[in-house]
Amino acid sequence: MMNSDMSTLSLSRLVLEMQESATLKMAKMARELKAKGQDVIDLSLGEPDFDTPAHIKEAAKKALDEGFTKYTPVNGLLELREAIVRKLARENDLQYTPNQIVVSNGAKQSVYNLCAALLDPGDEVIIPAPYWVSYYEIIKMTGGVPIIAYSNIENDFKCTADQIEALITDRTKFILYSSPCNPSGSVFSYDELKAIATMLQSYEHVLVVSDEIYEHINFADRHYTIASMDNMQDRTVIINGMSKAYAMTGWRLGYIAAPTWIAEACTKIQGQVTSGATSFGQKAAVTALDADQKPTIEMAEAFHRRRDLIIGLLEQIPLLLVNRPQGAFYIFPDVSAYFGKTAKNGSVIKDADDLSLYLLAEALVSTVSGAAFGNDRCIRLSYATSEAKLKESASRIEKALSQLS
Ligand SMILES: Cc1ncc(COP(=O)(O)O)c(C=O)c1O
Known part of the structure; x- marks a missing residue:
C-alpha cells in the first residue's frame, strides 16, 4: 500500500475557488434546524411543492x-x-x-x-x-x-x-x-x-x-x-x-x-x-x-394566487420594498432599509447575508441572500409553498424585523 503524505494531498483550484450553491446551503441549514426539532418554514428552495402529476408517474x-x-x-x-x-x-x-x-x-x-x-x-x-x-x-x-x-x-x-x-x-x-x-x-x-x-x-x-x-x-x-x-x-x-x-x-x-x-x-x-x-x-x-397541459396550468394558477397573497402580506411591512414579479415563484424584496439596524443580541445587520441569517435564527424562516444572485440589497423568498405557510412566514418575518432597532 502506498504511504501518502497528507500535506501533499490537495483539491483542485477549480473546486477551492468555487462557491457552494447559496440556495442549497440555506436549504441545508433549514433542514438541520428542522432535524433539531425547530419549526422552520423553508422559503429558500426553488422547487414546486406539488407532486408530479399521476399520468407522468404512470x-x-x-x-x-x-x-x-x-x-x-x-x-x-x-x-x-x-x-x-x-x-x-x-x-x-x-x-x-x-x-x-x-x-x-x-x-x-x-x-x-x-x-x-x-x-x-x-x-x-x-x-x-x-x-x-x-x-x-x-x-x-x-x-x-x-x-x-x-x-x-x-x-x-x-x-x-x-x-x-x-x-x-x-x-x-x-x-x-x-x-x-x-x-x-x-x-x-x-x-x-x-x-x-x-x-x-x-x-x-x-x-x-x-x-x-x-x-x-x-x-x-x-x-x-x-x-x-x-x-x-x-x-x-x-x-x-x-x-x-x-x-x-x-x-x-x-x-x-x-x-x-x-x-x-x-x-x-x-x-x-x-x-x-x-x-x-x-x-x-x-x-x-x-398530454393535456391542464395540471401545469393549474399549478401556474396556484402560484399566481400565492404571489398576490405574499405581495399583499409583505407590503404591510414598513421598510420592505416589495417587487411585483410577473413570473416564476420567487419574490425579491429590497431589504436595504434594515442595514445598520441592531438585533436584540447586539449584532448589527450589515447586509442581505446578515438579514437572511437573522430571519432564519429569529423567525425560523429560511430565505436566500440576494448577494449570491448578484444583488446584495435584496433577499429571495420562494412562494412555492402552501398559503397557510406563506401567511405564517410573513407574520414571523414582520415580527422579527420589527424587533430590529
Ligand atoms: C433559472 C433556472 N435555470 C435552470 C434551473 C435548473 O433546473 P433543473 O432542475 O432542470 O436542473 C433552475 C432551477 O432552479 C433555474 O432556476
Whole structure:
C-alpha cells in the first residue's frame, strides 16, 4: 500500500475557488434546524411543492415494467426529442429538427454543457443581474469570465439592451439570462426582447442563451422567446426542462434547442460525462409534453394566487420594498432599509447575508441572500409553498424585523 503524505494531498483550484450553491446551503441549514426539532418554514428552495402529476408517474412505471432500463442515445430518446420539437412548434411557433435538441440531466447540466462547449479561457459571458446562482459559478468553472449587467428594484430588475451593448467586447461569447427570472420573477416583455435582438444585429459574434425553464409560470402575458425574433434562431440556444412546469425536479430532465453545431458539441461533452438522461424518465417526459397541459396550468394558477397573497402580506411591512414579479415563484424584496439596524443580541445587520441569517435564527424562516444572485440589497423568498405557510412566514418575518432597532 502506498504511504501518502497528507500535506501533499490537495483539491483542485477549480473546486477551492468555487462557491457552494447559496440556495442549497440555506436549504441545508433549514433542514438541520428542522432535524433539531425547530419549526422552520423553508422559503429558500426553488422547487414546486406539488407532486408530479399521476399520468407522468404512470408512464415511468410502465416503461420500467416493460424493461425500458438501458442506455438511451446520448442526446436523448428520439421519441422525446420529437416531442420537444412538437412542443416548440405548438407553444413557441419555432421549427426545429430532433438533431437540434439535446436532453440532459436537468437544465443545470444543459447550462454546464453549453459553457463547456462554447467558452475558451478568458471568453466573456454577459449575465444580467440578478442572475441564477449557478450561471456565475458554471461560467467560472469552464474558464469564462462573467460580466454583470446590473439592475435594481426601481427598473423591475431588468437591464436594457443599451446596458448590455455597453458591455459587449470582442471576447463576448454569449448573453445568458432567465426570463421569467430566478430570482426576481421579472419577465422580459416582447418589446424588451425585441430591443435586445435588434441591438445584437450589429454584433454577429454574440450568441444568446435564453433559459426559459419558468416559461409556464407567467402571470403577465404569453411567453415570448428571443429565438422567434428576426435572424435570432440561428444564434440562440433555448434552455428548458421538466422540473418547474411538471413538478419534476427530482427526475433531472432538461434540454436545449440549439443550432446543430452547438447541439452536436453538447452531445459530445455529455457523451464523456453522463452518457445521457435516465431512460424511463425520458419516457415519462414524452407523456408530460404530449398530454393535456391542464395540471401545469393549474399549478401556474396556484402560484399566481400565492404571489398576490405574499405581495399583499409583505407590503404591510414598513421598510420592505416589495417587487411585483410577473413570473416564476420567487419574490425579491429590497431589504436595504434594515442595514445598520441592531438585533436584540447586539449584532448589527450589515447586509442581505446578515438579514437572511437573522430571519432564519429569529423567525425560523429560511430565505436566500440576494448577494449570491448578484444583488446584495435584496433577499429571495420562494412562494412555492402552501398559503397557510406563506401567511405564517410573513407574520414571523414582520415580527422579527420589527424587533430590529
Ligand atoms: C433559472 C433556472 N435555470 C435552470 C434551473 C435548473 O433546473 P433543473 O432542475 O432542470 O436542473 C433552475 C432551477 O432552479 C433555474 O432556476
